Amino acid sequence: MTVNLAYLQQMTGNNHDIMKEMIQMFLAQLDETSIEMDILFSACNWPELSRLAHKMKSSSLVVGVEMVTGNMIELELLAKEATQPEKCKEYIDRFNELSVQVKAELKECLLTL
Numbered sequence: 001m002t003v004n005l006a007y008l009q010q011m012t013g014n015n016h017d018i019m020k021e022m023i024q025m026f027l028a029q030l031d032e033t034s035i036e037m038d039i040l041f042s043a044c045n046w047p048e049l050s051r052l053a054h055k056m057k058s059s060s061l062v063v064g065v066e067m068v069t070g071n072m073i074e075l076e077l078l079a080k081e082a083t084q085p086e087k088c089k090e091y092i093d094r095f096n097e098l099s100v101q102v103k104a105e106l107k108e109c110l111l112t113l
Helices: 006-012 017-043 046-063 066-081 084-110
Strands: none
Touching: 006 046, 006 066, 017 046, 017 084, 046 066, 046 084, 066 084
């Protein structure tokens, strides 16, 4: 399992309604971020790509998706440097792969809350 809801439970006082809402917002953000990352990469907009990775890093940390968090830390730094576009693309592709798995797991979590 790639999702650990411990921090989210602690942050919300284990309030299932708030947890559900935050998970649903994160799920929507995954899809939006995936599309936006591809657009920013194609436009070579490294500053915005770095900012988007930073934003997703924070969101994934709250929801407890450590694999995405680590991936976004690396992408944020690479995009900030703007010297290795091929590496940025690898992290974007990895994010897209992880998103599929994370979405499935989070949807299961929603059913148990």
